[in-house]
Amino acid sequence: MIMVFGIGDYGLYEPHEGHFAMVGQEMIFQGNWITPHLNGSPYLNKPPLLYWLIAFSTKVFGAHEFAARLPIGLAGWLGILIAWKWTRQLWGVSASRIAALMLSVTVGWFLFTHQILIDVLLSTLLLASNYFLWRVIYQPQSWVYWWAAYISLGLCLLTKGLIGIVFPLLGFLVLGLVRQDRKLIRRLRLFRGSLLVLALILPWFIAVEQANPGFWHYFVVNEHLDRLLDRRFPPDYEVSQISAFGYLIITALWCFPGILFLPSVLKFTWQEWRQGFRDRASTLERQYSDGILLLAIAAILPVIFFLPFSSRLIYYGIPAIPPYVILFGGWYSRYQTSVSEEQSDQPLAISIKQSYLPANFREKKRNKVVTIYSAIAICLGICFVSTLFFHSLIVQSLPPVINNSDTKLLMFIVPITLGLGWIISGIGIVRQSRFALLPVFLALIVTYISVVQGFIAYQDVRSSKTLIRAADSCLNIDTLWIFEGSREIGTAGAISYYLNQGQNYNAKDIAEHHDTGWEKGNSGRIYRHVMVLSDGGKNRIPPNFPGSPPAYLIDRQQLQSYWNSDRPVVFITDFLRQFNDLDDPENRNLPQGVGKPSLIINNRKLYLNAAAQKFECNF
Structure with a gap:
């Protein structure tokens, strides 16, 4: 329950949550499940799996924060289930319970199941891929594990692109090199598996390329190679970038509290892994050893892979959490439980002959x-x-x-x-x-229950929910909403999300009003979007996707024209503005004759033009 506790109690944090939630919402509005849209225009940064899940959840439960965050919460729960299963396979019931409990309360796993980001979903799918591939190696006759393994890999690709398949393949490449056993890799039936993965992912990749020519080049070059080399345009991820040392520290924090036992977990992992390399090691010993090696690689790769690159972000280490926690569960149970107490579980660690058995805490009370x-x-x-x-x-x-x-x-x-x-x-x-x-x-x-209360208290700092609801309840539907822009366009997505939340507009509603600021959906439905400045400064560079420029972009001259018109206009400032940047003063993009802000909530300021002020809103 802790994975979904309180996920509907606070507004969408910006810019990341607003972007994911609104893309899922727009899939429903437009009936277009091929091309993700944000604020009425194609948004081609990410593959579609998380958007699909959010759209499905929203369709079932309604347009609110609980539905938007539910897929990530369930992904976190599924990750705990897989960790429990793999740990039980290796070390028995006691270890599996410890691993499941530890993963449930690990800092990074809790925090990132309460924020809409891809990384928990990716982490769960990577763990599933590794687990099922491990089972395939030693149970090649099982087609269930084989199908599950390659479907998981395909879903990894549909979650975050190529990195979703690089990590598992690198792990098995290392395993093959260490084992020097070609039969081990042959059991994976890679050719057939590749065909299954392609059959799963190609329909979407082909369809989105046809709908948006140039997508493949943009996706591979800008969103993979250039992002990795820190040359991506626009560089809208700077807020989350971190130094190499900081990356190690923040990843350790995400693994808290289990990270406190890292020295013992490392020693335990090394000693247990070596069992499969003894002379005349049995098949069970090799399976046990290879499972531990794959877990160790899965825990290390997300850390060392990104360490040399300046493009590393604070949450890139999240996939290291589940495999590390599994290893922790094995270590802790081995030191806390005698072998005789685990005989009924028959994990691999008990079924094989052990030449090494660490000293138990009960045997040396004061070691x-x-x-x-x-x-x-x-x-x-x-x-x-x-x-x-x-x-x-x-x-x-x-x-x-x-x-x-x-x-x-x-x-x-x-x-x-x-x-x-x-x-x-x-x-x-x-x-003991x-x-x-x-x-x-x-x-x-x-x-964590208290942290959720903190999320609620902090929502006016990171969410525009309160501001949008207060202003929209006073103004009419003909009001044009304009946003100054931000480092990420997701903030505009959050504004659009709350403007459309609980609404069901159709073309008749605006028959006598302006078309600008509205987007056509399916079945005669229309919905509102936010206009965004295209020339708001170097800190607000809009995305440059293949195809025509987004319809929501306007320049400052157009802003001034709308501001001077007889149509009600709202202008919202960038809450992520760096106030110590002398080249980006607070009044940089304000329309002429703007006056004082009508509503201020934390760093967000909302201005009304003369036509909007006639509504005499009492904020």
């Missing part, structure tokens, strides 16, 4: 590893509790929009909960309790 991890847990707990001494300073540093009594209470509850959780877990580790990590799991669940 060095126990002492270190217990000390780390207790110190973490003390640090969390100690933040209460700085409670007033932390609260004062919060933005005014979230500096309220509810936030102050959360800032008090979270440190106490985390502090007590870690301290009790530290004591549990010393006492099987449930030593349970207090941490519970504390993190309470923390």
Whole structure:
């Protein structure tokens, strides 16, 4: 339940969530499931799988935030299920429960199931691809696993393009080189599998190329090669870029709390992997060893692959989380549970003869590893509790929009909960309790419930929901909405999303009004879109997709013309503006004679022209 808890309680965060949600919405409006559209024009940055899922969810549940975020929440839950299954296959029931619980409360997995981004969906599909391919190698007679493996690979391609298939193939290439066993790769039946993948993906790729000539070149060159080499146009991902060192740190944070046990997990992985390379190793030993190797590669590749490139973004390390957590589950269960207690599960680790069996915590109550991890847990707990001494300073540093009594209470509850959780877990580790990590799991669940409340409080900073609803409820449907532009066009998508939420317009509604600002859908339906400045400055470069320029683009001269007309016009400023940029002052793109803003919510400012002011909105 934690994967979907609260996902409908706060507005779409911009620019990323607004873009995904509105593309899915426009698929329904237009009845076009081939070419993704955003704000009434083709939007060709990404393959369609996530858009399809959001559109289907919206069609079933309605146009609201819960439906838009549900596919990612379910993808996170499915990732937990696959992690549980693979861990159980390797180490048994106890390990699988630990892995499932740990993945549920891992920081990155929770956060990114509560934001609409591709990476959790991609991570789950990559994990599924690796798992099913591993099963195919040692059960080549099973067509179920074979079909599942290559369908998963095809879905990876339809999720994020070529990178979705590069990681699994690199993993199996390394496995083949390490094993030096051609039969192992032959069992994958790569040629037939490639045909299945092509049969799955080519219909869409051919159809979208026919509808948008030049898409293939744009997709491969601009969205893959140029993006990787940090030459993509426009460079609208700069906000999420991070240094190499920062990338390592943020990826470790996404893997918290399991990352605290990294040294032991690495040692355990190395020792367990070597079992399949002993003289006369059995088939089960080789299968066990190869599963561990594939998991290790899957955890390492997302980190080292992007490390040399300046185009790395803060969330590119998310696919490393599930395989790492599986390895953590194996290590933790091995050290906490005796072999005799797991005999009924018959995991591979028990079914094979073991030449190496690590010392159990119960056999050495005060060994060095126990002492270190217990000390780390207790110190973490003390640090969390100690933040209460700085409670007033932390609260004062919060933005005014979230500096309220509810936030102050959360800032008090979270440190106490985390502090007590870690301290009790530290004591549990010393006492060799099987449930030593349970207090941490519970504390993190309470923390994440509080985080959702934080998302709600912070929505006026990162979402235009409140601003759009307040203004739209006062103005008429003939009002033209114009947005200054931003680093990503997704912000305009969010504005369009809320302008159309819960509405069902048709051509008769605007028979006596202007056409500009409206888009034709299917079955006589029309919907509103936002006009965006094309010359708003270097920080607001619009995308350059194949085909005609987007119909929503206008220049500042056209903006001034609309502003001086007798049609109601709204102008919204860029909330992502860098206020320390002297070349981009706040009044750079304002129409002449604009006056004072009619509505201000955090960094968003909304201006009304003379015709719109006649509605005498009382914001």
